[in-house]
Amino acid sequence: MDSEQTNTLTLDEIIDKSMQYLEKTNPDDIIVYGSDEIRFQLRFSKNDIIVSKRWANVQAGFFYVKDKKIATTDISDISSMEAVYKSLDELITFGKAIPPKDDYGGIAKGPFQYKKLSGLYDPDIVNFHEKAVDQVEEGLNAAIDHGAKHSAGILVWGYSRSKIKTNNDVEFKTLNSSFEFLIRSFLEPTESGQGLSVGRMLNSLNTQQAGQTAGEIAFQSKGGRKGEPGKYDALLSPTVVADIVGATIRGANPFSIDIGRSWLKDKIGDKVASEKFTAYDDATVPNGIRSRFADIEGVPSQQTTLFENGVLKGLIHNTSTAKKLGTTTTSNAGLIIPSNTNILIEPGIFTFEELIRESKKPTILVTSNWYTRTTNAAEGIFSTIPRDGMFLIENGEIQRPIRELRITDTFPNLVKNISAIQNKTRQIKWWLEVTIPTFAPAMLIEGVNFTTGTK
Amino acid sequence: MVLNGKDTCDKVIELALSQGVDYIEARYEQYMNNQFILKNGTPELGAFDRTSGIGVRVLVEGAMGFTSFNVYTQDYVENAVKQVLKLTRASARLRKQPIIFSEEKASEGKYKVGALKSPADTSPEEKMDLLFTIDKSISNLPIPFRIVMLMDTIRAIYLITSDGSKIESEIPSLNFFGILTAVDPNRGAMEQASYSKGATGGYEWIDKWDLTNFLSTEAEILSKVAAKAQECPKGELDFVVGPNVCGLIAHENCGHPSEADRILGREAAQAGESYLNVDKLGEQIGSEYVTIIDDPTISGSYGFYKFDSEGVKARPRYLIKKGIFTEMLHNRESAGFLGTSSTGAARNSAYNREPIPRMANTYISNGDFGFDEIFEDIKLGIYMKNFSEWNIDDRRFQSRYVGREAYLIKDGELSSTLIRRPVLETTTPGLFSAIDGATKILEFDAAMCGKGDPMQGAPVWHGGPEGTRIRSIVVR
Numbered sequence: 022m023d024s025e026q027t028n029t030l031t032l033d034e035i036i037d038k039s040m041q042y043l044e045k046t047n048p049d050d051i052i053v054y055g056s057d058e059i060r061f062q063l064r065f066s067k068n069d070i071i072v073s074k075r076w077a078n079v080q081a082g083f084f085y086v087k088d089k090k091i092a093t094t095d096i097s098d099i100s101s102m103e104a105v106y107k108s109l110d111e112l113i114t115f116g117k118a119i120p121p122k123d124d125y126g127g128i129a130k131g132p133f134q135y136k137k138l139s140g141l142y143d144p145d146i147v148n149f150h151e152k153a154v155d156q157v158e159e160g161l162n163a164a165i166d167h168g169a170k171h172s173a174g175i176l177v178w179g180y181s182r183s184k185i186k187t188n189n190d191v192e193f194k195t196l197n198s199s200f201e202f203l204i205r206s207f208l209e210p211t212e213s214g215q216g217l218s219v220g221r222m223l224n225s226l227n228t229q230q231a232g233q234t235a236g237e238i239a240f241q242s243k244g245g246r247k248g249e250p251g252k253y254d255a256l257l258s259p260t261v262v263a264d265i266v267g268a269t270i271r272g273a274n275p276f277s278i279d280i281g282r283s284w285l286k287d288k289i290g291d292k293v294a295s296e297k298f299t300a301y302d303d304a305t306v307p308n309g310i311r312s313r314f315a316d317i318e319g320v321p322s323q324q325t326t327l328f329e330n331g332v333l334k335g336l337i338h339n340t341s342t343a344k345k346l347g348t349t350t351t352s353n354a355g356l357i358i359p360s361n362t363n364i365l366i367e368p369g370i371f372t373f374e375e376l377i378r379e380s381k382k383p384t385i386l387v388t389s390n391w392y393t394r395t396t397n398a399a400e401g402i403f404s405t406i407p408r409d410g411m412f413l414i415e416n417g418e419i420q421r422p423i424r425e426l427r428i429t430d431t432f433p434n435l436v437k438n439i440s441a442i443q444n445k446t447r448q449i450k451w452w453l454e455v456t457i458p459t460f461a462p463a464m465l466i467e468g469v470n471f472t473t474g475t476k
Numbered sequence: 477m478v479l480n481g482k483d484t485c486d487k488v489i490e491l492a493l494s495q496g497v498d499y500i501e502a503r504y505e506q507y508m509n510n511q512f513i514l515k516n517g518t519p520e521l522g523a524f525d526r527t528s529g530i531g532v533r534v535l536v537e538g539a540m541g542f543t544s545f546n547v548y549t550q551d552y553v554e555n556a557v558k559q560v561l562k563l564t565r566a567s568a569r570l571r572k573q574p575i576i577f578s579e580e581k582a583s584e585g586k587y588k589v590g591a592l593k594s595p596a597d598t599s600p601e602e603k604m605d606l607l608f609t610i611d612k613s614i615s616n617l618p619i620p621f622r623i624v625m626l627m628d629t630i631r632a633i634y635l636i637t638s639d640g641s642k643i644e645s646e647i648p649s650l651n652f653f654g655i656l657t658a659v660d661p662n663r664g665a666m667e668q669a670s671y672s673k674g675a676t677g678g679y680e681w682i683d684k685w686d687l688t689n690f691l692s693t694e695a696e697i698l699s700k701v702a703a704k705a706q707e708c709p710k711g712e713l714d715f716v717v718g719p720n721v722c723g724l725i726a727h728e729n730c731g732h733p734s735e736a737d738r739i740l741g742r743e744a745a746q747a748g749e750s751y752l753n754v755d756k757l758g759e760q761i762g763s764e765y766v767t768i769i770d771d772p773t774i775s776g777s778y779g780f781y782k783f784d785s786e787g788v789k790a791r792p793r794y795l796i797k798k799g800i801f802t803e804m805l806h807n808r809e810s811a812g813f814l815g816t817s818s819t820g821a822a823r824n825s826a827y828n829r830e831p832i833p834r835m836a837n838t839y840i841s842n843g844d845f846g847f848d849e850i851f852e853d854i855k856l857g858i859y860m861k862n863f864s865e866w867n868i869d870d871r872r873f874q875s876r877y878v879g880r881e882a883y884l885i886k887d888g889e890l891s892s893t894l895i896r897r898p899v900l901e902t903t904t905p906g907l908f909s910a911i912d913g914a915t916k917i918l919e920f921d922a923a924m925c926g927k928g929d930p931m932q933g934a935p936v937w938h939g940g941p942e943g944t945r946i947r948s949i950v951v952r
Contacts, residue, residue: 030901063567064929070539070567071575076561076828077545079554080527097527097546108526118600119522120608132624150559154566161570173744175929205745210871215745216763235950250952260925279515281621281657281668357521391748395880396897397668399621399657404876406869408748425671425874427867427901452746452929475950476907 032057035081035099042109044188050128052084052317053151054357055099060179061150063157067156067171070157071343076179081105083413084317084356085112089125092116093356126344128354129318130188138314140307142196146176146180147329149200153178153369153448156228159343160204160216163232164260168240169206169214172250175316188341189282191319197221198230199310203451204329206235206411211424212245213409214238215260215389220308220448242410245422245448247473254384254440256414257470263449263459266439268393269293269432270300272394272401273327273335275342276358284433294331294436297369302328302337304352310450310458311362320352322362331436335357336459343390364459369442376465379441384414385426385471391454401432404472429472441465479507482529482634484548488532489795491557494765499535499577501637501786505827510595513603514611515623524599530825532557537572539564541808544828560623560885568764578811582640583787586710590809591648591678598679603628603710606682614656614691618699621657621668624691626650641787645942649676649778649935652687656695660703667702669694669880671866673849674778674922674935696894697881705896709884710952713855715900715946716850716885719919721863721877722840724939729904730768731835731938733872734795734803735821735882736810737929742832746929748870749906752801753754754814762799762908765843769794770805772820772836778922779836786831795838799908805833807854807876825932832928837937840944842915843914848890850915857885857897859943876901914941 032055042104043051062074082095092115096108157176164172178200186192202218215238216231257266260466272283285293304322315321318340326334338346339354353359371379377386385407393405405428443462450458478830481504506528513520530553545556545605607626608615626781630827632646651674658667675681717725733750737743754762770783771792779792783830786808793803804810807822810833822831851859860879868875877900884893922938927934 027762062929063563065570066744069572070570070571072540072542072830073560073563073567074542074830075556075563076543077547077556078828079547091522093521093523095525095527097529100547112522115600117524117602120604122521124520124522125519128752150563150566153563154570158570171741173741175745203745207744210749263740276515279621280623280655282655291535387661391870392680394865394867395668396865397666399666399668402865402867404867406874408870425869427874427876429876440710453926453931460568472876472952473903474876474902475952476902476910476948 030099031331032184033415035172036184037103039083039105039109040186040188042106046087046113048085049089050086052185053129054185054317056181056183058179058181060177061153062175062177063153063173064175065157065161066159066173069162070154073258075411080132083109083112085116085456086125087116089121090116090119091122091125092119095106099220100297102314106309116185119154121418124345126341128189129320129321129340133315133319133321135193135314138305140222142180143198145223146178146198149223151254152313153459160202160228160232160411163229164204164206164236167233167236169236170208172204172206172235176228179265184282185317186318187319193315195313196305200226201450202226202231204235205232208239211238212242214242217260217449217451219310219448222308223309230317238410239445243257245424246414248471250425250426250471250473252468252470254380255466256380256384256386257464257466258388259447259461259463260449261387262464263455264390264393266435266464267455267457267459267461269436270364273333273337274359275336275338275346277338281399284399288333289335289345291333292331293333293433294328295439296330296331296428297439297442298328299367300328301365302351303365306363306365306460308448309363313362316352316353316354318354319355324351361457364457366446366461368446368462370444371441371461373443375411376443377419378417380414380417381467386414386419388411394412403432404429421422426471426473428469431472435463435466439464440467481528481548482669484530484553485634487634488553489636491554492534494637495561497534499638500532501635502532503827504530504634506598506632509627510600510603510627511627513606513623513625514607514693516616516621517807522604531824531827531828534564535575535577536561536564537568538571538758539568539745540575541582542830548644554572558756559605559775566678575809576812578816580788580808580818583783583789584642585783586644587645587782589676591680593632593679594649595650595678607788610687613688614695616913618659618660619656619695621943622654624654626652635787637787643787647676648678650678650681654691654952656698658695658698658702663703664826665702667698669698671795672922675776676778676780677776683896687791701881701894705894707815708858709856710897710951712948712950714854715949716857716859716943718861719940719942720921721860722923722944723938724863724866724877725907726768726838726840726940727938728868729872729875729907730795731770731838732932736814737833738806739804740810740813742928751871751873757802760926761801761905762796763911765911765913766796766799766908767841768796769841770837770838774837777837779937781836782790784820784822785824786818786822788818788822790820793819793821805835807831807833825934825935828839829932834927834934835925835936837919837920839918839938840914840940842916842918842941845913845915847915847942850913851885851890852888852946854885854888859883859885859890859896860898860900872904874903899951902949907946911948912945912947914944
């Protein structure tokens with residue numbers, strides 16, 4: 022049983038000894054990584070905390086390539102080096118069974134110089150559980166003060182330390198912290214609003230503001246009636262922009278293009294969007310949930326311009342995908358699939374109130390959405406469902422709340438028809454809808470198609 | 477597979493009870509996962525995970541706590557329990573009424589789902605060869621983008637509760653997933669589809685699914701849709717939906733809104749609430765032809781289990797019977813709140829996730845029409861065999877299903893005319909009240925259902941008759 026699990030090994034020992042063990046097999050590439058993480062969650066509903074959670078996870082992972090045959094594993098039994106070696110033996114054997122990936126281009130060669138990045142870890146987070154219930158209460162009270170009857174949501178926070186080592190002269194450790202507060206407030210079941218506060222440094226956590234936003238939108242959505250389908254200009258909140266405009270930015274990924282899950286194939290250098298549209302992947306942005314000083318290959322983080330004035334400038338890459346396309350890594354490894362860090366959308370010049378006033382044609386303000394699905398991602402044909410407060414704007418003023426409409430359009434149309442952009446961004450990340458942290462402004466987009474149920 | 481961690485679970489129960497909890501359950505779970513991916517015919521990787529851990533749920537001072545860990549030293553375990561109890565007790569002040577679990581009969585049992593070709597006894601070489609064979613069957617078709625994956629799992633669980641349940645189980649499962657994109661260069665048309673097969677058991681399912689033939693046939697159809705499908709007629713049409721669409725309707729428009737935690741608002745900030753409520757139990761919410769069942773006991777099904785994650789014995793749930801909303805999906809928390817009994821629907825996707833009400837295998841029951849018969853009195857309609865895009869609002873009131881392989885029905889007969897992307901966009905009551913018949917034979921598809929925060933992917937089947945008829949749908 023578990024009596025032999027002493028767990029006296031440190032991550033350093035596990036990683037160093039595993040590297041030595043695997044190197045004896047003369048592989049092409051090895052990446053060994055380990056992490057020790059603590060996370061908490063307070064989940065609430067109907068103004069009550071319904072469950073308090075704490076997760077502790079210690080894990081090691083291995084990326085092993087020999088003769089271009091790629092195998093990976095994650096293991097949790099790191100109680101002894103014998104247990105780890107047993108898994109490594111299985112990895113070596115497993116790797117022999119995998120046919121070579123002929124277009125594999127290797128991992129980065131170190132050593133690298135790393136810039137110091139501030140704002141990755143807040144030491145106060147270790148004792149944050151002492152204050153967490155109060156923070157939830159503040160958010161709930163703010164929602165009620167601004168018109169909500171009840172709210173649901175989560176406050177999640179946690180910290181981790183991790184270490185990465187490769188057989189290409191890369192070795193580094195990181196300390197990370199992050200939090201996420203999501204609140205959805207209600208008057209009646211169809212009258213609701215959402216608020217968010219996400220980041221890494223606790224001084225940017227503002228549950229009160231998120232609760233206020235959720236409460237206000239819920240209150241303003243009171244008495245909403247079914248909207249009329251048709252073409253409208255759409256004023257999309259940062260939350261909605263992060264999802265459905267973000268879909269195009271996330272599509273600047275060679276893996277997505279290779280499998281037909283992006284509409285950006287063969288479009289580098291083309292003007293694919295409004296000239297107002299500029300976007301980056303940026304792992305160095307302060308307080309960005311995925312900010313880091315290097316990717317898993319050890320390549321120092323950078324800001325990568327993906328779209329500039331509507332032109333697709335490039336894709337995110339790891340070393341292997343970059344080599345295949347004759348370019349250089351953008352520090353977005355992802356061992357197999359390049360992955361976004363934080364997405365940044367360049368803000369515009371308008372305040373949110375000015376965007377409303379700019380909306381001369383009938384315009385629909387969408388504050389939140391969910392369930393975005395594609396008919397064909399290679400063409401960007403999609404629909405998504407607005408939820409929470411949705412409002413009809415006419416002659417530059419919000420006229421009334423509406424509901425039961427669906428955005429049914431294409432991603433190319435959305436980015437081509439951006440007509441005005443808010444002058445500031447907010448970091449958005451929530452549940453399944455926006456998993457890549459996205460610093461997004463509100464956007465006014467012309468001629469968006471809205472549909473509704475016909476029976 | 478030999479379970480570890482049972483002693484730790486037993487010790488955690490003693491430890492938490494000594495610290496004044498009203499209820500505690502502990503589960504030790506161990507996984508053997510293998511995954512193989514081919515992208516456009518090229519092997520991307522082979523991956524495996526060998527992980528395990530313990531999840532603990534407690535009721536204390538009327539509040540609920542959950543903790544998980546994968547290190548089993550005494551100090552580590554004691555600290556994990558101590559910290560979650562502290563946080564849970566602190567949270568109790570933000571509760572208006574205590575959480576009480578429903579009283580259920582304690583269960584004890586051990587079971588193991590058999591596999592003729594266990595994932596553990598099938599070599600990685602053999603698995604990779606299978607995937608290559610499957611992929612090769614479509615390599616000469618006009619499918620410029622394709623990705624195919626095989627994933628197998630053996631999940632072993634030891635569950636013990638402070639009110640006397642003790643269950644051990646071992647369930648192997650297999651999943652195939654693929655995304656294909658067909659292009660017709662002459663027409664400049666493109667169609668995309670994803671395919672999923674899943675079951676409990678082992679690699680014997682590859683033959684049962686006839687996967688090579690299945691995928692090559694589907695790829696050919698997809699290519700034909702890209703090359704030949706015609707625009708959908710507009711106006712008021714009758715629809716007949718195939719088991720793939722019907723199953724999704726059962727899952728999305730009935731299964732999710734029948735989850736008691738959604739009805740009670742527990743999922744409100746994420747997966748949403750429900751257009752159904754407790755007062756609607758016993759009400760007619762669809763036509764008499766609509767009976768929808770969720771059944772975890774179907775042998776070989778992807779959502780199979782004998783006891784749920786709280787130790788409650790599994791049974792079929794009749795969510796809608798002849799159009800009447802009859803039953804919700806309950807775990808002990810939601811059942812306790814409503815003063816009723818659990819319906820054995822508690823599932824957790826991993827040791828580090830709490831058990832919440834979930835579907836298992838959800839389907840619309842069959843009717844008595846023959847396949848040709850179901851089309852006979854349709855003057856103009858669409859047979860939507862399967863879907864590409866779909867979504868539904870977070871109260872499960874308004875849904876949209878876009879057809880992938882769809883045919884014109886004209887003058888009582890199913891034609892061979894392919895129709896491009898017909899759209900069934902309705903409210904749930906509108907949809908359920910418009911069903912007026914179904915065929916005799918049931919079919920099922922596999923899917924991974926998403927819910928919870930953090931996300932809990934739960935393997936499910938959904939299904940229905942070969943044809944279910946839906947009257948008078950306006951297509952714009």
